Amino acid sequence: QSVLTQPPSASGTPGQRATISCSGSSSNIGSNTVNWYQQLPGTAPKLLIYSNDQRPSGVPDRFSGSKSGTSASLAISGLQSEDEADYYCAAWDDSLTGYVFGTGTEVTVL
């Protein structure tokens, strides 16, 4: 079972801002950096944000990440229809000695 908790869904109209939270503990988010992945329907996951707030080359600056203590969040500003996807936070867990993903959030653009 996932040790990182996310809301199951988030939504907004085109142009609005959506925020996804990710809650963990001291053994994962509290002591390691957070990465975010986007999985479009029928495709492989894609790295969206790494090391809490860094965007890989090619990721629009509409996507931003932050971390505070044992929680992290992903913000999508200026929502677009192509942002409809599942989003996952992830981090290494020192207690489990493994990589853990969040429960996932399905983003819908209304």
Next chain:
Amino acid sequence: QVQLVESGGGVVQSGESLRLSCAASGFTFSGNGMHWVRRAPGKGLEWVADIWYDGSKQYYVDSVKGRFTISRDNSKNTLYLQMNSLRAEDTAVYYCARDYWDCISGTCYKVLDYWGQGTLVTVSS
């Protein structure tokens, strides 16, 4: 460009075995750790296992310990996942992913930066 191509998925009966492969190209395979991640139908992503760049260390999620073995052949630029004693709950799309270490102030953190397209494993009971 980095390319990861999985193969070996299929339909098997409960209790049987299967070996997945992941062919890597576009980077120095022996310089990066590698991971397997799966997504079961209707579920989220689940990390399965990872292996260090030289094969010296492996880590597994508890649910597959003792049944799955991750390995690599750096001379063939290929990652493997040997899956034994398969169960219905192992049914999923399996992805391989490259491990990139982002180092900050002397401490390095894992990032799964490139992913393959996945291979489907179906275990029927």
